[in-house]
Amino acid sequence: xxxxxxxxxxxxxxxxxxxxxxxxxxxxxxxxxxxxxxxxxxxxxxxxxxxxxxxxxxxxxxxxxxxxxxxxxxxxxxxxxxxxxxxxxxxxxxxxxxxxxxxxxxxxxxxxxxxxxxxxxxxxxxxxxxxxxxxxxxxxxxxxxxxxxxx
Amino acid sequence: xxxxxxxxxxxxxxxxxxxxxxxxxxxxxxxxxxxxxxxxxxxxxxxxxxxxxxxxxxxxxxxxxxxxxxxxxxxxxxxxxxxxxxxxxxxxxxxxxxxxxxxxxxxxxxxxxxxxxxxxxxxxxxxxxxxxxxxxxxxxxxxxxxxxxxx
DNA sequence: AGATTTATCTTCTTCAAGGAAGAGAGTAGG
DNA sequence: CCTACTCTCTTCCTTGAAGAAGATAAATCT
Numbered sequence: 001x002x003x004x005x006x007x008x009x010x011x012x013x014x015x016x017x018x019x020x021x022x023x024x025x026x027x028x029x030x031x032x033x034x035x036x037x038x039x040x041x042x043x044x045x046x047x048x049x050x051x052x053x054x055x056x057x058x059x060x061x062x063x064x065x066x067x068x069x070x071x072x073x074x075x076x077x078x079x080x081x082x083x084x085x086x087x088x089x090x091x092x093x094x095x096x097x098x099x100x101x102x103x104x105x106x107x108x109x110x111x112x113x114x115x116x117x118x119x120x121x122x123x124x125x126x127x128x129x130x131x132x133x134x135x136x137x138x139x140x141x142x143x144x145x146x147x148x149x150x151x
Numbered sequence: 152x153x154x155x156x157x158x159x160x161x162x163x164x165x166x167x168x169x170x171x172x173x174x175x176x177x178x179x180x181x182x183x184x185x186x187x188x189x190x191x192x193x194x195x196x197x198x199x200x201x202x203x204x205x206x207x208x209x210x211x212x213x214x215x216x217x218x219x220x221x222x223x224x225x226x227x228x229x230x231x232x233x234x235x236x237x238x239x240x241x242x243x244x245x246x247x248x249x250x251x252x253x254x255x256x257x258x259x260x261x262x263x264x265x266x267x268x269x270x271x272x273x274x275x276x277x278x279x280x281x282x283x284x285x286x287x288x289x290x291x292x293x294x295x296x297x298x299x300x301x302x
Numbered sequence: 303a304g305a306t307t308t309a310t311c312t313t314c315t316t317c318a319a320g321g322a323a324g325a326g327a328g329t330a331g332g
Numbered sequence: 333c334c335t336a337c338t339c340t341c342t343t344c345c346t347t348g349a350a351g352a353a354g355a356t357a358a359a360t361c362t
Contacts, residue, residue, distance in 0.1 A: 216353090
């Protein structure tokens with residue numbers, strides 16, 4: 001880097017990084033004809049694992065009607081699958097399908113680039129990075145939860 | 152899922168991190184009554200700085216009509232401002248407003264959390280992290296550009 | 303000066319997504 | 333066994349954003 005990595009534009013650098021991540025995610029979703037809520041729901045499923053439509057609806061802030069059709073869209077596009085719950089035959093479990101469809105494929109180039117970047121670091125440096133990823137993920141999840149309940 | 156001890160699924164950890172970032176961004180936008188395209192446009196402006204409506208429309212993949220109303224929404228919400236271009240009186244420059252409105256305020260808790268996390272690292276570790284932020288930002292921007300032009 | 307091109311804005315129409323209310327299926331308790 | 337409750341899915345309606353075509357204003361070229 002040309003300038004000192006110290007304080008002056010650290011915030012700006014980080015914001016640029018965040019913007020790029022979100023921009024890429026959005027462009028990926030668009031490329032797959034996925035709406036914003038669809039992507040949101042996929043992220044929820046990625047984070048919290050399989051859940052019922054009711055819980056997914058609560059997480060995404062949707063009522064039951066839109067939730068059903070959200071799952072319909074995701075199911076039809078091959079991202080999730082409905083499986084009957086074993087304990088309660090009214091319930092349905094929505095789970096990400098084993099072989100992810102287009103989204104992962106669209107995101108593959110970025111993933112590979114990031115993989116190459118990460119491959120250039122030493123094990124000690126990777127420890128730092130992954131320690132950060134872990135902590136930051138928790139922080140963002142927590143903040144997102146607060147926002148959800150605050151609405 | 153092959154869970155190997157010692158290397159506890161780095162890919163999964165990273166995906167969780169990405170999901171959390173995007174989830175939080177989305178929840179923030181929702182909390183501010185910002186649509187997906189609006190958030191996208193704000194990120195574009197954050198990344199590339201002030202630009203004309205024409206360029207913003209091209210970046211967001213919108214035609215001129217929706218672009219005008221996109222800017223209307225952002226302007227009315229207090230995120231951007233229209234200023235006449237000095238060199239061409241037909242042109243308008245859309246620029247983020249000096250005093251950021253609700254979005255930054257909503258994102259403040261997460262920012263603070265991340266700030267606290269970063270404060271716990273040594274200068275050498277911070278160098279690693281910011282080096283990564285810089286490189287990853289470029290990678291994601293590049294990948295997003297490819298996706299945009301590929302559509 | 304007149305014609306063409308560029309840039310933004312306006313209007314109308316279309317379409318997708320979300321909210322509300324209700325129906326069907328299943329579980330739990332008396 | 334019968335009632336009350338829960339969960340999911342369906343239907344209808346409304347809202348909001350995007351596309352298309354045209355209008356206005358300004359710069360550029362001949």
